[in-house]
Amino acid sequence: MAKKENLIIGVDIGSHAVKVCQLQKAGNAYRLLSVGSAAIAPGAVEDGVLQDPEEVARAINELFKNLKIKTKRVGISISGYSVIVKKINLEVMSDEDLAHYIAEEAEQYIPFDIDDVYLDFQVLKAGRDDNDRCEVMLVAAKKEVIDDYLDLLNEQKLLPVLVDVDGFALENIWENTSGNRDNVALVDIGASKMNINIIADGASVLARDVVVGSEQLTDQIANTLEIEFEEAEQLKLGQIPPGEYQEELEEVFTQICTQWVLEIKKAIDLYLSNNPDKPLTSLILSGGGSKVRGLQQYIADETGLKVVIFNPFANMKLNEKKIDREYLEAIAPEMAIAAGLAIRQAEF
Numbered sequence: 001m002a003k004k005e006n007l008i009i010g011v012d013i014g015s016h017a018v019k020v021c022q023l024q025k026a027g028n029a030y031r032l033l034s035v036g037s038a039a040i041a042p043g044a045v046e047d048g049v050l051q052d053p054e055e056v057a058r059a060i061n062e063l064f065k066n067l068k069i070k071t072k073r074v075g076i077s078i079s080g081y082s083v084i085v086k087k088i089n090l091e092v093m094s095d096e097d098l099a100h101y102i103a104e105e106a107e108q109y110i111p112f113d114i115d116d117v118y119l120d121f122q123v124l125k126a127g128r129d130d131n132d133r134c135e136v137m138l139v140a141a142k143k144e145v146i147d148d149y150l151d152l153l154n155e156q157k158l159l160p161v162l163v164d165v166d167g168f169a170l171e172n173i174w175e176n177t178s179g180n181r182d183n184v185a186l187v188d189i190g191a192s193k194m195n196i197n198i199i200a201d202g203a204s205v206l207a208r209d210v211v212v213g214s215e216q217l218t219d220q221i222a223n224t225l226e227i228e229f230e231e232a233e234q235l236k237l238g239q240i241p242p243g244e245y246q247e248e249l250e251e252v253f254t255q256i257c258t259q260w261v262l263e264i265k266k267a268i269d270l271y272l273s274n275n276p277d278k279p280l281t282s283l284i285l286s287g288g289g290s291k292v293r294g295l296q297q298y299i300a301d302e303t304g305l306k307v308v309i310f311n312p313f314a315n316m317k318l319n320e321k322k323i324d325r326e327y328l329e330a331i332a333p334e335m336a337i338a339a340g341l342a343i344r345q346a347e348f
Contacts, residue, residue: 185305
């Protein structure tokens with residue numbers, strides 16, 4: 001069994017909360033050691049960009065202290081306008097030539113100045129011979145945005161060893177814990193953004209971020225019904241009965257959730273137009289937005305796909321004296337990205 005220090009701590013910094021996850025390798029599976037979430041003030045993180053480092057640092061410190069986490073190696077992920085993920089089709093070339101080509105020619109594929117971004121790439125499908133082509137996933141992230149996060153973590157005496165993309169962290173935890181190799185759409189609905197990552201033949205073939213999220217629904221409920229944000233949040237999740245608000249609530253749900261479903265269907269339609277012989281078997285829903293009352297069935301009705309709420313911890317071992325199973329099931333869908341970071345190995 002690997003020592004727990006061999007895996008990094010997953011730190012998912014969202015616009016509504018910071019989520020932390022610590023795992024340990026247990027044979028071919030994982031053991032959940034620590035998991036938690038701490039809310040941050042509105043506006044502390046906007047569209048994936050750090051606006052109030054002190055507020056985010058407070059949440060991270062609170063989580064590490066309460067969960068008694070000693071490991072310093074951490075991983076984060078990013079999304080939003082500051083990161084571009086693009087699949088490109090190139091001639092077959094050696095790894096060295098490909099790295100050189102990306103460094104020299106990447107600017108034609110991304111809308112940022114090449115000097116202002118960090119670049120990375122991964123070959124998705126290698127060509128079989130010199131006459132064939134290869135598919136490459138290109139990722140470009142704004143240095144300014146990444147550096148702000150790295151500075152924040154370093155100031156907390158943490159050691160950032162990984163910066164991932166939300167959609168890819170989600171893909172990693174799904175593939176590593178589900179044992180499912182079907183073609184699926186992974187959809188994570190956070191407070192202010194939705195990540196869509198379509199997996200076919202074991203690889204990401206379409207990844208996109210959409211600036212919509214569950215906070216948008218809460219705000220609309222609060223404004224329409226002229227109630228406090230907290231009550232609107234409880235109505236959204238079905239924690240209190242709608243009562244006299246039933247009709248107005250249905251209108252708000254239809255209006256906002258229809259936008260979400262349109263974005264999901266747009267991505268699925270684009271995928272199917274390019275891969276007509278590789279239909280999707282299901283849609284895997286995660287994030288805090290997955291808990292919106294009635295959303296799972298609504299997406300299933302509109303897409304015709306089986307919709308599964310993703311629990312990344314479903315097949316993991318845990319100490320039930322330390323982690324309450326009921327609490328875990330309640331927060332599991334919103335912990336998917338943090339868990340996807342936490343399965344990564346630390347580099348020593």
